[in-house]
Amino acid sequence: MAERAGAAEAAAGARAAPMRWWGWGEEGRAPGLSAGMLELLRERVGVSERPRPPVALANVRLGEPGLTAATAGRLRGIVGGEHVREDHFDRVVHAAGKGYPDLVRVRAGEPEGAPDAVLYPGDHEQVRGVLEECVRAGVAVVPFGGGTSVVGGVAPLRGEHGSVVALDLSRLDALHGLDLESLIVRVGAGLRVRALERRLRQRGLTLGHFPQSYEHVAVGGCAATRSAGQASTGYGRFEDMVLGLRLAAPAGDLVVRAVPASAAGPSLRELVVGSEGTLGVISELELRVREAPERRAFEGAFFGDFAAGVAALRVLAQEGSAPAVTRLSDEGETRLSLAAVGSGEGLAGLKRRLGSLYLGARGYGSGCLAIFGFEGSDAEIERRRGRVAEVVAAHGGLGVGSSPGEAWAKQRFSSPYLRDELLTHGVMVETLETAVRWSGLTGLHRSVAGAIEGALNAQGTPGLVMCHVSHVYETGASLYFTVLARQREGREIEQWEAVKRAAGEAILGGGGGTITHHHAIGRDHV
């Protein structure tokens, strides 16, 4: 049952190309800001008077590549001469991930650092060989999958090492085997999620993992960072999909063999999943897949306010009827989404389209948009859609048909492109996520938003803070904040740090022990 990536797909042309060195995604695909959005930004945030494009590639300043000839030679012996690259382009592409400070620095031609060389190993043994050689030679190694990290995950930090190399895993893109009976696929860690999904669809299967970075992220990166996708309510987080893995580490290999996920006892798998590359390099994964759904359908709903929408989502999550995509924007994000979709018409026009009579009659001066994405057979979709409609109505919500959901689905992977556009307009964009139990959700929403607004005001750059819920659980949900503000030119990083600090303190401080951010650990008495 094993199948190997076809020759055509594995050829250089089909192998995933690196993203634009100064931003997200592919050349020639840059959705601009809509007129409505620009209008809203001018009014509420402020934009730069002259465009702030990235510098020319040649003007990105890097240090001299610092690998010794002997080390470079030995590394060539391991991965092959053409797979050790020390040229300017390769080093720039691997100099940073796609976080806000990464982009600010790279666009200015001043990355924090760059790898001395980029290595492209072709298999697990080469990965281990590289790690062994680098330990011997005192060279730091940074694993690089899709390069989509937004939290500095691929920063080429030398630490106390004399030099640093990026380990680009894009050649580890094989589909090693597919167990159709157990629905388990074995793949190389460098395989892109989108490429895997396409292969699976040909067999009527799906992985069901659709993070915002879907078009570029590699499976190994998803495992190393416990990635959550937009359909996580239906498919679970990426860690729920990882059944087995192979890790190359300087001290040797670790193999976790695939067992039905929840039946495995202790947690070496858990330690590796989420280790962010600190323990070793994941070279191979065994992942759970599913039958692809027959059909998908979207349904939008408008709630009078965020609390009403949250209450509806809570009921759905706790009774087990939340659909695969379950998403609720707060008032601020709803306003911006409507502005972004419309062509200059803004909220008023959208409300017209959504049926302003109804909205007006209900007194929704503003309101919150929810999007539900259903999957399955017609009968299953109908049954679930019916129950969601009941719960929405019981919370004063109003069904607004399929168009908002379809619009969202169409552009759901393009937000990172918008970020590039915003940077060119001199606008800071940052996002941050937390999770909270239901009883603390609206309180935390208010306190974090307030803290960020306070920090922006203190920086002299009042802006927009908005939020959505996109992952719901029986006991609580995620909150995903987006912050937009006029950049403080020349002091972008300082401004960004102030926002991050304020948000982090609000998250940790809020709710008296019921709230936490991703690292949910406190130590009282160590």
Next chain:
Amino acid sequence: MAERAGAAEAAAGARAAPMRWWGWGEEGRAPGLSAGMLELLRERVGVSERPRPPVALANVRLGEPGLTAATAGRLRGIVGGEHVREDHFDRVVHAAGKGYPDLVRVRAGEPEGAPDAVLYPGDHEQVRGVLEECVRAGVAVVPFGGGTSVVGGVAPLRGEHGSVVALDLSRLDALHGLDLESLIVRVGAGLRVRALERRLRQRGLTLGHFPQSYEHVAVGGCAATRSAGQASTGYGRFEDMVLGLRLAAPAGDLVVRAVPASAAGPSLRELVVGSEGTLGVISELELRVREAPERRAFEGAFFGDFAAGVAALRVLAQEGSAPAVTRLSDEGETRLSLAAVGSGEGLAGLKRRLGSLYLGARGYGSGCLAIFGFEGSDAEIERRRGRVAEVVAAHGGLGVGSSPGEAWAKQRFSSPYLRDELLTHGVMVETLETAVRWSGLTGLHRSVAGAIEGALNAQGTPGLVMCHVSHVYETGASLYFTVLARQREGREIEQWEAVKRAAGEAILGGGGGTITHHHAIGRDHV
């Protein structure tokens, strides 16, 4: 919304009593072996000619209690004088768990060891105080919850320590708080699962955790050992229910605050859950609860053979329609279950009751019994039951109504009592569990059963090996083996070790990397 255990329930009478020192459960509740089962045992296993009851309590041999007067005094200062017990009864009760070798030794009056004292701390601070004092004094500490371990989890091993104490957590039985909005309960680690379930039912809620040890196990023990209940297909394993915890450790405290389970990033929680007491003592837990279902209903089905039943379970698990209880016995277990239920009539009588005409017409000389337990509203149960019936029929199975499921539900917590009866009849009983992907399931079933049968034959005690599937996942399922054989009198432990070794080797060796047991870790190159 917080509520505390009522005074009445917290009184000494209501506090969970220890189990019978020589076996399972409560005095005065010992379901005997049915005539049908005794007949089958005589025929296939052999029983002892004279009963082999446990020795008298006074004849259990323990060493002198070895705590120094100074240490005992300091421990009394921490937990109170009446909560440090060095008497014969308390030491015997805490000398062992309920595994087969534990019972063999204790019944013979020769436990492997016993704690020098039993401590009953009353709160988290006392637990930490005891740990600090014991570290200072070089005393080993064994946490003791319900005392239900069947894998030597509470053995009072001194190691290199001069003495050892059992830390009985039964006084930590408070219900500290109930967050009705988030459906999270905060409880002391010593609270028994059954007591918690009763409290929750009064509020229309359920924990949904029903391991075989349900009537006696404490929540802390479930967390420390990653317990799986009989309804795990619907409710998940215990680790899925743990949102937060408080751990007292010699080096200090660790607090993991409750967040919606799957949203928490890294895995300190995962490390503690499953740590089996090696990192510290869990004193408090935050657990997910659910609305109690309106109704429960059972449905039995007969399959022509194990493979057909497994294929049906696979379809149900992979399409998401497996009910909360999903259970399939192999031919051997089916035969024994029918014999155990019937009063002397054996398989023939049961087949008559189940409709022998149908079974005969289908040619089911033997066959495999599946039990499905549905929960929810009438409409939900009907919908799910209809789908299960379709899948059963598509795999040649035959619905046999609700009686087998109801019979199973009635006695599902009493198997440990039967084990005591079997020991009195000179019959060894051991159980062991593994998990395997679907594509390797029937192969592993055969190879493990064969290995155990081989080991029994080599010991000169051919017996019965049977198995069931009770936890199904999308990618695979659990296999739970039960072994019955005539005891080798005087060499019981040797005989038991031979069986465990053969089974373990078969599990590790089987299936070429697709199969594993609970500790799914291999190391290639360390």
